Amino acid sequence: MRTTSKMAGIALGTAALVPFMGAGIAQAADGGTMATLRPVALNGVQANGTAMVTVHGNRVDVTMAASGLLPDNPHAAHIHFGAEARHECPRAGDDANGDNHLNTTEGGPAYGDIVVSLTKTGDTSPKSGLAVDRFDTAPGGKINYERGSINVSDAVAQAIVDGKSVVVVHGVDYNKNGKYDGSTKSDLDPKLPTEATDPALCGVLAAAPAGGMDTGAGGTSGSQDDQLMLLGGGLLLAAVGTGTVAARKVRNRG
Amino acid sequence: MLPIRRSGDHRGHLVMVVTVLLALAGCALVLRAFTTPGEPPQPNAAETSAPAHASETAPDPSTTTHLKPTAAKGGSSFGPILQPSPPVALAIPSIGVRTRGIVDLHLDPHGKLEAPTNFDRAGWYADGPTPGEFGPAVIGAHVDSKSGPAVFYRLGSLQKGAAVDVTRKDGSTARFVIDRVARYSKKDFPTAAVYGDTKGRAELRLITCGGAFDRASGHYVDNIVAFAHLTG
Numbered sequence: 001m002r003t004t005s006k007m008a009g010i011a012l013g014t015a016a017l018v019p020f021m022g023a024g025i026a027q028a029a030d031g032g033t034m035a036t037l038r039p040v041a042l043n044g045v046q047a048n049g050t051a052m053v054t055v056h057g058n059r060v061d062v063t064m065a066a067s068g069l070l071p072d073n074p075h076a077a078h079i080h081f082g083a084e085a086r087h088e089c090p091r092a093g094d095d096a097n098g099d100n101h102l103n104t105t106e107g108g109p110a111y112g113d114i115v116v117s118l119t120k121t122g123d124t125s126p127k128s129g130l131a132v133d134r135f136d137t138a139p140g141g142k143i144n145y146e147r148g149s150i151n152v153s154d155a156v157a158q159a160i161v162d163g164k165s166v167v168v169v170h171g172v173d174y175n176k177n178g179k180y181d182g183s184t185k186s187d188l189d190p191k192l193p194t195e196a197t198d199p200a201l202c203g204v205l206a207a208a209p210a211g212g213m214d215t216g217a218g219g220t221s222g223s224q225d226d227q228l229m230l231l232g233g234g235l236l237l238a239a240v241g242t243g244t245v246a247a248r249k250v251r252n253r254g
Numbered sequence: 255m256l257p258i259r260r261s262g263d264h265r266g267h268l269v270m271v272v273t274v275l276l277a278l279a280g281c282a283l284v285l286r287a288f289t290t291p292g293e294p295p296q297p298n299a300a301e302t303s304a305p306a307h308a309s310e311t312a313p314d315p316s317t318t319t320h321l322k323p324t325a326a327k328g329g330s331s332f333g334p335i336l337q338p339s340p341p342v343a344l345a346i347p348s349i350g351v352r353t354r355g356i357v358d359l360h361l362d363p364h365g366k367l368e369a370p371t372n373f374d375r376a377g378w379y380a381d382g383p384t385p386g387e388f389g390p391a392v393i394g395a396h397v398d399s400k401s402g403p404a405v406f407y408r409l410g411s412l413q414k415g416a417a418v419d420v421t422r423k424d425g426s427t428a429r430f431v432i433d434r435v436a437r438y439s440k441k442d443f444p445t446a447a448v449y450g451d452t453k454g455r456a457e458l459r460l461i462t463c464g465g466a467f468d469r470a471s472g473h474y475v476d477n478i479v480a481f482a483h484l485t486g
Contacts, residue, residue, distance in 0.1 A: 032450040036338070036383055048338045050389040052451040063451050065335055065388035144332035144454060206381060208449035209367035212440040212477035213394045213461050217373070220294055220398040220407065221467030221474070239276035242269050 031055050031161035035203030037066055041092045042102050043172050045069070045200040049143065051167040053079070053205050055157050061148040062118060066169055066201055071141040073180055074132040075171040076197065079205070081156060082112020087164040089202035103198050104170065105187040111166035111202070115156045118167075124150045130189050130197070143169070160205055169201040294397045295411035296464055297435040297478055332454035334484055336386030339422035341378050344393060346460075348416040349408040359394065367392065367461075373399035376406070382449075383456070385420040386428035386484055390452050393420075394461040397474070406462035410435065410478045418458060418482050430458045430482035437464045437478050448479055456484035 037049035049066025062079075069075055081087075090107040097106070117128040119135060124147075128134065136143045152160070159165050172195050175182060180196040188197045343354045358380035362368050370377035376395035383389035396404035418430040438444055448459055458481075465476025 032446050034382060034389060034449070036381075036387070036389075038338075048387070050383045050387050052389055054446070054451055061451065063388075063454065065332055065454070067335065067337070146454065207365060208382075208445060209361055209379065209392070210365040210445060212438065212443040213367050213369050214463070214473045215369045215394055215406065215461065215477075216397040216404070216463035216467070216474045217400040218398065218467040218469070218472070218474070219400045219402050220292070235276045235279050239273050242273040242276060245269050 030057070032208040033160055033163065033165075033205040034208055035167045035205045037064075037167060037169060037201040037203040038089070040102055040107070040168075040199040040202045041090060042095060042100055043198055043200060044174070045172055047141070047169075047201055049169070049201055049203075051203060051205065053160055053165075053167075055152075055161050058151055058154065058157055059148075060116070060150045060152055060157070060160065062116075062145065062150060063147075064118065064143060064145040064167070064169075066138075066143040067141055069138040069141045069143065069169070069200060070171055070173040070178070070180075072137055072139060073171060073173075074135045074137050074196070075143060075169050075200070076130060076132065076135050077118040077143070077145070077167070077169045078114040078126075078129060079116035079118065079156075079160070079165050080107075080111035080113060080168055081115045081159045081165040082108070085112035085164075085166075086110050087112075087166065088204055089166060090199070099184075101172075101174070101194075101198060103187045103194055104168075107168065107199050107202075111168060115159070115165065116150060116152060118145065118147065120145070120147070130192070132192075132196070138171075161207065163204065163206045165205045167201075167203050167205060168199045170197050170199055171195070172198045172200045294403070294407050294409075294464065297410045297412075297437050332388070333456060335388045335456050336422075336426065336428055336484070337424070338384040338387050339424035339426065340380070341385050341391075341393065341420045341428075342423050343421035344376055345419045345421070346412065346416065349412055351405065351408070353395070353405050356393065359392075367394065369394060369396065373404040384422065385430070385458055386422065386426075386456050388452070388454070388456050390449055390457045390459050391420075392449070392459045392461065397462040397464065397478075406460065406478075409460060409462045409480060410437070410464055412460075412480050418460070418480075420458070428456075428458075429485050431485050433481045433483060435478065435480045437476050439465070439476055440473075441475075443477060448481075452483075458482040458484070 033053045035051045039045045047068030051064040054061045090102050090110040094106050114126040114129045119128050180193050182193045184194040186192040186194045186197040341356045345352050353376050357375050357377040359377040373396045379392035383391050385391040395406040398404050412435050416432045420428045460480040463474035464478035
C-alpha cells in the first residue's frame with residue numbers, strides 16, 4: 001500500500017514537471033522579442049524606433065521601424081550578441097578613448113559582436129556587417145524594415161529568446177551637414193568615416209510578456225452574487241426558525 | 255415561579271432579537287446580491303472560438319506569406335507612426351471609459367505582465383513601445399475589484415470600429431480604432447498574437463479579465479483583449 005502511494009506520488013510529480021519541461025524546450029527554439037530603440041548615449045541622434053524579432057527555431061523574422069535618422073544615407077543595422085557582453089546598450093562610461101562619442105568598438109563590452117546583419121537583400125551573416133550598399137538608406141529619415149526567414153545558429157536563437165541580444169542601427173551625422181564625412185576614420189573600416197558606422201540607435205531585444213494578466217478580483221462575478229444570495233437565504237431561513245420558536249413561546253405564554 | 259417566568263421572558267426577547275437580526279442581515283445580503291452590478295460584458299462568442307493555441311505554437315501563416323524570405327520590403331507598407339511618448343490618459347467614449355494617471359507596468363519574475371495595484375487606474379507596459387509607436391503598446395486595467403466594477407468593466411462590450419484616444423505626455427493624442435475584441439483562456443493565451451509583431455502598424459492592446467471567476471485562485475480564468483491600430 002505504502003509502495004503504491006509512493007509510486008503514485010512519483011508519477012504525479014513527474015506529470016507535474018512535464019509541462020514545465022515542455023515549456024523549457026519550446027522556449028529555447030521559439031519566442032517573440034521586442035526592442036524599443038533609443039538614442040545611443042553621447043552620440044546625440046534625435047531618433048527613435050522599435051524592432052520586433054520573432055524566433056522560430058533557427059529562423060528569425062525581423063521588423064523594425066525608426067525615424068529621425070540621417071536621410072538618404074545607408075544605415076547599417078545589426079543584431080549584436082556576445083557571451084561575455086553585458087547584454088545592454090552602451091553608456092557614456094564606455095567612451096574608452098574619451099572623444100565624447102561612442103564608436104561601434106566602444107559599444108562592444110555592452111552589446112558584443114554582430115551576429116546578424118539586417119541587410120535588405122542577400123547575405124545576413126556578420127560578413128555583411130558593412131555591406132553599405134545593401135542597408136536601408138532611411139528615406140525621409142525613416143527606416144521601415146521587414147525581413148523574414150533569416151537563418152541563425154542555435155546559440156544566437158537562444159540568446160535572442162533569452163533577451164541577451166541587442167539591435168543597433170548605425171550612422172550619425174555629428175556635424176549636421178547631411179552626409180557621412182569628417183577626418184575621423186571608422187574603427188571598423190578605415191575607408192569609411194566614423195560617422196558612417198558609429199551607433200545611432202540601440203535597444204535590447206527583450207522577451208515579450210508571457211501569458212495574460214490578472215486583472216480582476218471577482219467583485220462583480222456571478223459566483224460572488226450566488227454566494228451572497230446563499231448566505232442571505234441561509235440567514236433568512238434561520239430567522240424563520242428562531243421566529244417560529246419565539247412565536248411558540250409567546251403563544252405558550254398566552 | 256416568578257424567576258423562571260422572568261428568565262423565560264428574557265429567553266423569548268433574546269430569540270426575537272436574534273430573529274430580527276438574522277432577518278435584517280439576510281435581507282441585506284440578498285439585496286446586495288441583487289443590486290451589485292451584474293457580470294461584466296463578454297465579447298461575442300464567435301470571436302473567442304478562434305484557435306488561440308494554434309496561433310501561438312504554429313508559425314503564423316500570414317507571416318510566411320507576408321514576408322518574402324529573400325528580400326526586405328519597402329517602406330510603403332508601414333502605417334502612421336508617432337514619436338515615443340508615454341500615455342497619461344485614456345478615453346474610450348463608447349464604453350464610458352475616461353481615466354487619468356496611467357501607471358507604469360513591468361514584467362514580474364515569471365515574465366508575466368503585472369496588473370495595476372490600484373483598481374481605479376489603468377497601467378501600460380512601460381518596457382514596450384509607447385502608444386503610437388510601431389509595435390503593440392499594451393494598456394491593462396482591472397475588470398472589477400472585490401467590491402464592484404473597475405476601469406475596464408465594460409471592455410468586453412467594445413465594438414469593432416470604436417475610437418480609443420490615448421493622451422500622451424508630450425500633449426499629443428494618439429487615436430486608435432478597434433479591430434476586434436476577443437476572449438482567451440489564460441491557460442492558452444496567444445502571446446504571439448497579442449504581444450508579437452504588428453506588421454508595420456502602431457497598434458494598441460487593451461487587456462482585462464473575463465470568463466469565470468476561480469474562487470480558489472482568486473483570479474478570472476480568461477482574458478479579454480481588444481486589438482486596435484493607430485489611425486490618421
